[in-house]
Amino acid sequence: MTLKKNKEELRVRSIKNGSVIDHITAGNALNVLKILDIIGTTKAIVSVAMNVTSKRLPYGRKDIVKIEDRELIPAEVDKIALIAPQATINIIRDYEVVQKKSVVLPNVITHVVRCPNLNCISNSAEPVFSKFKVLDSLALRCSYCETIIDTDIAAYLI
């Protein structure tokens, strides 16, 4: 038992400074990185844990993302709620959690998700970013053509 516990701790141990995004819906860790614009050439130290045991999330699995030396700001983290509504963000300074918050869906998201309607003006050569109103049901409605995305939002991430 002790050995098992130690192994768990190793897997999810605290970082010195940075942000820990916990309780990500299992399977969405890479989408979270995409939303945060963390790509393969990033210089930051990023740890990703997928399908970690969770008592809180459906199917008992969650993903975790840890980004060292970067404190996420609300505008960045709230976008995560689109694909992981139960995610929590811990801001770490000197191994201590100095701030813990849940993600809150913004009312409007701009340039995060592309409109599935190929004939939408936001998918044209016009100088315009995609813009969606977030509906109560966690669906998105395009502010231009009013197309609704109510399933698999991750598939439309820019």
Place this chain on the structure above:
Amino acid sequence: MFKKKHVISMQDLTREDVEFILDRAERMMPYAKSGVRLLQNRILALLFFEPSTRTQLSFDSAMKRLGGSTLNLTSEESSVLKGETLADTIKVVEEYADAIVLRHPREGAARMASEISRIPIINGGDGAGHHPTQTLLDLYTIKKESHLDNLDIALLGDLKYGRTAHSLVYALDMFGANIALVAPEGLQMPKHIIDSLNSVRLAEDVDDVIRDVDVLYVTRIQKERFPDQNEYLRVAKSYRLTLSVLDEVRENLIIMHPLPRVDEIAPEVDGTKYARYFKQAFYGIPVRMALLAILMNNAI
């Protein structure tokens, strides 16, 4: 009082806004043929990036009846052919005109234009999206030729893709109408719209509903929606409105159609007391006059 700067989608308008416009349209009726100098020296730009004879002519006529003038730009003009963005076109035209009517093949084009433009934008149709002035003239026709309160209405035809049908049911729902939607299989109104309506029933056959309605609104069934042309011909035939379908209808039934029609309504129906589609087209003038006057000259 109407406080909106642009008219892009019926969803932007409240019932009070719609009633205000219909009321002002009624005031414009005496001048719809004789004219009135309300917008003298004002210029309306008609930017039509896809053809629409009726809407373009109707706005042109409405502006001229108000004593104003129009600029016409079509997608064959040089700047568009040279690849100028719509955003740039709007920024240039707003220096030349006092309001813009925009028809564009892409959905959301008018909304984008309204975010850029200093002068009022009226959506004259954006792809398969909205066409609010069509809906306003439809409502005005219903108010004039039938009644808007406690209305029983059936919409017939391609309700899946037809933008006029989507905007119209949304507006009718604001007035508490009982709406029957009659469409061939696969062309029924999208579920999210049906779910938003308060009083709605679905049918596949016009015979099931025609005796119970005050208004029958017929829309075009578009050939290009059918992969199989034989299937199109079968459906188009079964949705054709003929004299025999009009047995036992309500005495005061009116039949509407946004036009142009193809085969949906047999010509012999034109001569019946029910037909209102040409009058409906005429009502586009007072409604558009009202809208132009409201947006460009709040004094009316």
